[in-house]
C-alpha cells in the first residue's frame with residue numbers, strides 16, 4: 202500500500218492511541234502524535250505535540266499540511282457534562298473545523314457502541330439505524346457522528362466513524378462475546394478508513410464474533426477482514442453475566458442501566 206504523507210493521531214497517549222501508533226507510523230511518511238497528556242516520539246517519523254484540542258492556535262499548526270486525522274482523543278466513559286463537553290464536543294468541533302480549513306482529506310474517528318446502546322441485544326443493527334445513545338457519553342458520540350456527516354457531505358472532509366465495542370487483548374465477560382474487538386483488528390479497521398474510497402461512513406468496531414449484534418457489511422465491503430474472534434471464549438465466559446436485568450437487556454450494558462428510571466420499561 203502506498204505511504205500516506207502525513208497522519209495526525211489524537212489521543213496518542215491513551216490506551217487505544219498507544220496501540221495504534223506503531224501501525225500508523227509504518228503507514229505514513231510523517232506521524233504527528235497529539236495528546237493533552239505528556240508524550241514523546243517513539244518512531245523515527247513521529248513528532249509529538251502536547252496540546253489540548255480546545256487550543257485552536259496549536260491545533261491549526263499541528264494540522265497544517267496533514268492528509269488524514271485519526272481521532273482517538275476524548276473522555277471514554279460516562280461523566281457529567283462539564284467533563285464531556287470540552288473533551289468530546291467542543292474539542293471535536295474545533296478539530297473538524299480546523300481540519301477543514303487545513304484541507305485534510307479524511308478523519309477516521311472513534312465513536313462507540315454507546316451511540317446505539319439502547320437497542321435491545323436481540324436486534325441486529327446495520328450502519329443506517331438511527332442512534333439510540335445510552336448515556337451522556339453515548340450522546341456525545343452521536344454528536345460527533347453528526348458533525349462528521351455535516352463536514353463530509355457539505356464540505357468534503359471524508360468521515361469514517363467506528364462504533365467501537367470493547368477493545369482489549371481478550372474478552373472478559375459474556376457481553377464481549379458480541380462486541381469485543383482485538384487491537385490488531387482495530388488497527389486493520391483504521392487502515393481501511395485511511396485507504397478506502399468513501400464519503401461518509403459509520404461502521405462497527407468488532408472482531409469476527411459469531412454472537413455479534415452487527416453484521417458490519419459495509420466495513421467488509423470496504424475491505425475490513427477481522428482476524429480475531431471472541432468465539433473461542435464462549436464456553437469460558439457463558440456464565441459471566443451481570444445480575445442486572447436492565448444491563449443484560451440492552452446492547453449498552455451497564456451504561457444503559459446506570460441511572461435507568463423508566464418504570465414502564467422495567468415492568469414490561
Ligand SMILES: NC(=O)c1ccc[n+]([C@@H]2O[C@H](COP(=O)([O-])OP(=O)(O)OC[C@H]3O[C@@H](n4cnc5c(N)ncnc54)[C@H](O)[C@@H]3O)[C@@H](O)[C@H]2O)c1
Nearest residue numbers: 212214215216217237253254274275277311313365367368
Ligand atoms: N477503549 C475502548 O474499548 C473504546 C470503546 C469505544 C470507544 N472508545 C473511544 O476511543 C477513544 C480512545 O479511548 P481510550 O480507551 O484509548 O481512552 P483513553 O482515556 O485511554 O485515551 C484518550 C486520550 O485522549 C486524551 N484527551 C482527552 N481529552 C483531550 C483533549 N481535550 N485534548 C487532547 N487530548 C485529550 C487523553 O489525555 C487520553 O490520553 C475515546 O474516544 C473512546 O471514547 C474506546
